[in-house]
Amino acid sequence: MTLSRLTLIVVCSAILSGTVSLSQELKSQELNANFARDPGQPIDQQYTDQIHKYTTDPSFISPLVDYLPASKTVPTPAKVLGDVSGAPDMLPYAEDVYKYFRLLEASSPRVKVFSIGHSEEGREMIAVAIADAKLLAAAKENDARLAQLSDPRTIGLDDAKARQIIDQSWPVYYITGTIHSPETGAPTALMELAYRLAVDDAPYIKYIRSHMIVLITPVVEVDGRDRMVDIYKWHKAHPNEVWPHLLYWGHYVAHDNNRDAMAMTLDLTRNVLDTYLGWHAQVLHDLHESVPFLYDNTVGDGPYNAWVDPMLADEWAELGWNNVAQMQSFGMPGVFTHGDFDTWSPGYLMFLAGMHNGISRLYETFGNGGADTEKRILRPEDYSRTWYRQNPPLPVVNWSQRDNNNYEQTALLSTISYFSHNTHHFLENFYAKSKRAVEKPTLEGPAAYVIPADPADANRQVELLKVMKRQHVEVEQLSDAVTSTVPAEKRGDKPKQETFPAGSIVVRMDQPYSRVADALLDRQFWAAGDPQKHPYDDTGWSFTHLFNLKVARVVDPAILKSKMTPLDDPATLAGKVTGNGSVMALADTAQTSLLSLVYKLKGATIQIAEKPFDADGKHYAAGSLLISNTPDDSAKILHDLSLDASRLAAAPSVPLHVVTAPRIAFMHTWLGTQTEGWWRYAFDAAGLPYDYINTQTVAAQPDLRAKYDVIIFAPVGRASSLEILNGIPMWNNPMPWQKSELTPNLGATDSTADIRPGLGYDGLAHLKTFVEQGGLLITCEDTAQFAIDTGLAPGVSVAPQGDARVVGTVLNTVFVNRDSPVAFGYGPGVPVISAGGMAFNVSSILGRTGGRVLMDPLTDPLDPYAKRATGRGSVDDSDEPQGRKITEAEPLVKQQPWEPRPLDEELTRNNPLVIPEQSRPDVILRFSDGKNLLLDGLLDKAGSIAEHAVVVDAHLGQGNVLLFGNNPVYRGETIGTYALVFNAILNYQHLAHESVPSEKTSASQTQPQTTEPEAGR
């Protein structure tokens, strides 16, 4: 049974008035008649014929799109495309898509095109507004009204005033297309949709035009779109060859551009949010392609994000189920909502609306990754019938881009139609959600998040506040010190008093966009037993932890009455130089920009203190910088890098080493460039220079050390070591990634005549030589595994995962070696994000060591057999064999999970595999124990990874290989761990083992090793 909202309204009033017969209203053809075309309007027969020709099955089309109305003045998409939208073998560039929208604008008063910014590579992004000319002419006045609804403080939270405003206002529904470049259908679907909205005189379309503004960004990832069109053109020109997969969707990342809605690092995210909030829109509806045939994931599955207004969850249900019901009424197979996509993470582009009092929506339609018409074979999980998918997709289908465009347009038109009949309702909700966001301190709380003023954190606080600014969150600063009640971490514990100094940052929760700040700064908990067994993305993300900051969640609303002033420019928090003198001192507090400073302070002498020192009444940790011969513009440079410094009267007496700007190379593969793209982003944002090279360059370059000091091999993304070495099989044709007449948009970031060859054994040998000659190789996750597999990290192995479960979880750590320069500036530990719980074991012997240990009283004191064997005496007593004297056993040495097994005579005798002292790996950071390991997200059965090493410095020849089990540079979210990488680069010549005195060596072999204090838990 399918009932449109419109019919429901009519039915309800019929019951009330008793004048209209029910049976008359419930006829299904009457429902479809809601979408009937205007019989008086001529159709464009040629265009209509092509629509039918390219639709592969009559059930893949609906009465909404099975014709195109004709217009004497307004051009159809064919004018630019040369054929209809969704025609096979053709994909338009963004430029052509824009050309069409500008033609529409020029020929119809119902269309206006706006430039909304540019991409990293300088390509334009647009938004297109469509409505009756009357509405567009008054769009500014309407927007002023919507702005009041979006910030109810402007009308004193007065519902009566809001009602008046709602009566005069119309909503804005924002649709975004092709954020994911291989998902190619949306631009042409949106071109035709815009034409229909502007031209069609069907009563339902006229109703839409006169009741709301439809806003469209046809191409979100504009850089990737142009590259996708390039490789598709290459494919059409080489029909019998294998074509390259899309590398560099965007300048930095691939599908992770749809994970950027938290840190908002990418231009496209900022442009879309600024447009969305600039128009004070009510819906952000993002179009994707992967699931057959149309998965409206508006409803999604649990767990839902814990910080959204419950009204939003109900709007998802209302719009999602209604949309699917409409589609069922057209008999189109394979349309469903619900599914198993959880709605937990706020990282998706659509969620910008969910976190800013709007409605987030997303379609997955079916696409072929291009415009070829293909036989598609579905998987049982895709075509099976289930309760929410009673009319599932067909198991085998001949599928065209036109089919995709039919589904996309039909679903959009029907849902917009529903929305147009309920504008009042959705504007009321919009106002109510905005009002409740402002009332948050007195409704559910908290009252505010307070970030205590602290010079040691200022640099990273600036980074957090930049995110808040991009999220349009208001931030203030305390004028005086304030004491407030802060709730205890654990339920049942007493709240405590905390005094925040003047200058502390306050993120008030009585503001319209309080929810996004709450979602980012709060902690997350995903129950191990949650019915959702397939988390779709990260389960934890607390920016408080990932930025390594102290942030207090204050529930007492009294804090809001404290005197505070707006903080408009986060940069004012840091970047001051105090004192007089020729030597400038910079305390290392794990800032993100110390390394950048070394590149910017041209001509200066920069030394690093190897031990802590005090000067002019201030404490400086090891790793702090002492700079002399500072250039004239140093104050400006320090300000731009948010670094505080003090000029000292005299240089302190402390062991130092001089640092110069290391020569950095990024090495990437041709397998995938996304995860390393986040690293490139961080380095570009920090203004760090590097050469961008690939595995093929390294294979051809025997003397890497002559050119580079540091090579960064950032994660590829689940690549095996064999794939890194072998690349893509050479069975078929070469696959170029370079600029050509056919592919003008390829090859700008990096290029190759053939993406197939990998690093190869020559490349591996060159890398090995680079490290042996004193270079630093930085590896992470899959590239750390690669370093282990290929012998670049002697003594390091990946710790068996056991049954531990980690899914994008924020975990607690403890520094094992705080003397390592990698740990400079840090406290006892630092929160890290762990994708799947990767950790390391270290050994002083190469290869597999130890074998089975069946009896070890120290490994498991709870194991009754391990404690002692059956025999005489008590459990704490010794057994005594009869008939001989007792020989005392060697004292057993307790080995911690992050430590190598201690060596003894048995292990070292005539053993060529024993690693020389100076080449044994150093564990820098390890996971906390199981009880303290979880900070945010999902962690289950931590036993196998708890306390294991997570950052290890392996030594090879004169150089070092740094291995990260966590990803320290991830999605612009892990500001707190950037310094681990930057420290290593800055001190790359000082990572070798310090010479170990021989007595210490022997001591470590015979004395029980003690656990270092676990401060800071």
Ligand SMILES: [Zn+2]
């Ligand atoms: Zn997608």
